[in-house]
Amino acid sequence: MPSESVAEPDGKWRRRPAPAVPAAVALLLLAACGADSGATDVGTGRAEPITLYTCLSDQSIQPVIEAFEARPDGGQVDLFRAPTGELNARVAADARSGGLRADVVWGCDPLTVQAFVDQGLVGGWTPPGADTVPVEFRTRDYVGGHVLYMVAVHRTDTAAPRTWSDLAEDGYTSLAVPDPAVAASALGALGWFAAEPAYGVDFFERLRARGAVQVSTPDAVTTGVAQGIYDAGITIANSAYAAKEDGSPVDVVWPEPGAVAVYGPLALATGSADSDVAKSFISFVVSEEGQTVLGASGAYPTVPGVEGPTVPPGAPVVSPDWAAIAADKDAVLAEYQQVFGG
Numbered sequence: 001m002p003s004e005s006v007a008e009p010d011g012k013w014r015r016r017p018a019p020a021v022p023a024a025v026a027l028l029l030l031a032a033c034g035a036d037s038g039a040t041d042v043g044t045g046r047a048e049p050i051t052l053y054t055c056l057s058d059q060s061i062q063p064v065i066e067a068f069e070a071r072p073d074g075g076q077v078d079l080f081r082a083p084t085g086e087l088n089a090r091v092a093a094d095a096r097s098g099g100l101r102a103d104v105v106w107g108c109d110p111l112t113v114q115a116f117v118d119q120g121l122v123g124g125w126t127p128p129g130a131d132t133v134p135v136e137f138r139t140r141d142y143v144g145g146h147v148l149y150m151v152a153v154h155r156t157d158t159a160a161p162r163t164w165s166d167l168a169e170d171g172y173t174s175l176a177v178p179d180p181a182v183a184a185s186a187l188g189a190l191g192w193f194a195a196e197p198a199y200g201v202d203f204f205e206r207l208r209a210r211g212a213v214q215v216s217t218p219d220a221v222t223t224g225v226a227q228g229i230y231d232a233g234i235t236i237a238n239s240a241y242a243a244k245e246d247g248s249p250v251d252v253v254w255p256e257p258g259a260v261a262v263y264g265p266l267a268l269a270t271g272s273a274d275s276d277v278a279k280s281f282i283s284f285v286v287s288e289e290g291q292t293v294l295g296a297s298g299a300y301p302t303v304p305g306v307e308g309p310t311v312p313p314g315a316p317v318v319s320p321d322w323a324a325i326a327a328d329k330d331a332v333l334a335e336y337q338q339v340f341g342g
Helices: 023-032 058-069 084-096 110-118 128-132 164-168 184-195 202-209 218-226 237-245 276-285 288-296 322-340
Strands: 003-007 013-017 050-054 077-081 104-106 143-155 175-178 212-215 232-236 250-253 259-268
Touching (some): 050 058, 050 084, 050 276, 058 288, 084 110, 104 276, 110 184, 110 322, 175 184, 184 202, 202 322, 218 237, 259 276
Parallel strands (some): 050 077, 175 232
Antiparallel strands (some): 104 259, 143 232
């Protein structure tokens, strides 16, 4: 008997034998081959499942999936979840072995998703209601489902940095930065710093001179600061506020000229252009209902007015020029890796 691929709760793919099928049913299944992935399962009356690839935390993605699956227009969502570096590896493996196995990709930065668009793997459709999302968080090929804000986290017994440049000044003897080759948010922040005349990649050289070390993810930065390994670091706001609310001796700063906003786009796989369920999922995520579920899970929504995690009154925010960053990404990353290593 053939086997089927399933995504287990740990985010890894497993193979399991398909159940035995009576001959008459098998004929019906063969007749249905070639139907689009939005087709209805005759036996259950439910739509065929879709596969979602994402780098969102389990805490954020699971409530969204549960809410969508409970809707009349919903369907089962099989999940593959991994950090951006592993997600890229999964997509590359799919491309080498016959094509993308996902129906929807929900990335954590536009550079990653644009690369998939350029390969012809995703894109070509956004929901009719996508105009509720600010124009800086969408293109003709994908629409932002959430935002990550890169901020500074510091020990409460250490002075708060007023600007990003303050991190490279006296007063900080140990700092942590996330790896842009692993974390999409770190790559977006690197792109913004590199393009800013007052910072550039030289900013990271100054941090390195102050004793900065590179760790894997923003969460690792937050944990290191909370444990007293580092005085301060660059992380995502969700992670920093969660540590503070859990009682860790840390505080959060949105430094001038602003926290770096890195949005996470949803894109429809080109091979799933006929999947009504995949389109419904993307539409749900950017609807007020979906964004409300997302905000309650601890992620920052993209739709204005939907309640989400903490944003201090008047907090400064900057948005990278994603097109410019995409053009220089490889050169900037190579220059950065001369500072912290590949």
